[in-house]
Amino acid sequence: MANVEDGSVSVIDTQDLTEVARIPVGAAPVQVGFTPSGDQVYVSLRDENRVAVIDTASREVMNRIDVGPNPIQMVATPDGAYVYVANQGTDAEPNNTVSVIDTATGQVVKTLATGGGAHGVSVSTDGAFVFVTNIADDTVSIIEVGSQHVVKTLPVGDRPNGIVYGGSSR
Numbered sequence: 001m002a003n004v005e006d007g008s009v010s011v012i013d014t015q016d017l018t019e020v021a022r023i024p025v026g027a028a029p030v031q032v033g034f035t036p037s038g039d040q041v042y043v044s045l046r047d048e049n050r051v052a053v054i055d056t057a058s059r060e061v062m063n064r065i066d067v068g069p070n071p072i073q074m075v076a077t078p079d080g081a082y083v084y085v086a087n088q089g090t091d092a093e094p095n096n097t098v099s100v101i102d103t104a105t106g107q108v109v110k111t112l113a114t115g116g117g118a119h120g121v122s123v124s125t126d127g128a129f130v131f132v133t134n135i136a137d138d139t140v141s142i143i144e145v146g147s148q149h150v151v152k153t154l155p156v157g158d159r160p161n162g163i164v165y166g167g168s169s170r
Contacts, residue, residue, distance in 0.1 A: 002029040067099035086118035094136035114141035133160035
């Protein structure tokens, strides 16, 4: 759980429903996301324009990766190869990028242009597509993971925020 005001992440024991650790990560952590294997946690640091990477075994920050302005939400692909980070920017200066982090190297390997105010991120269950809400442009951008390109941007309702992939049967 990201604790925005004190710059930490809380580790919650889901059996006892208690906080068992608090890990300092940096300024304004907004969201946490696990890799599918569960061995790493990525934490967006909004006020540092970085993402912290925590090793879940040691509960220590093992890396901080520079991304775009005001990173908010992020998601790992089902194979754990990449983490996509939405760089929202500010209300006054919305950003239109998504940083693609290679989890093996811990580096940004691509920065993709989406719509303004990139915010929410979700991935298809097969890992073929990543979906990004663009809160300032009232759009959703669709990224093809294989080519690392935005293949389509769709107009949607006013100020789209969170997004979840529900599969083809929904």
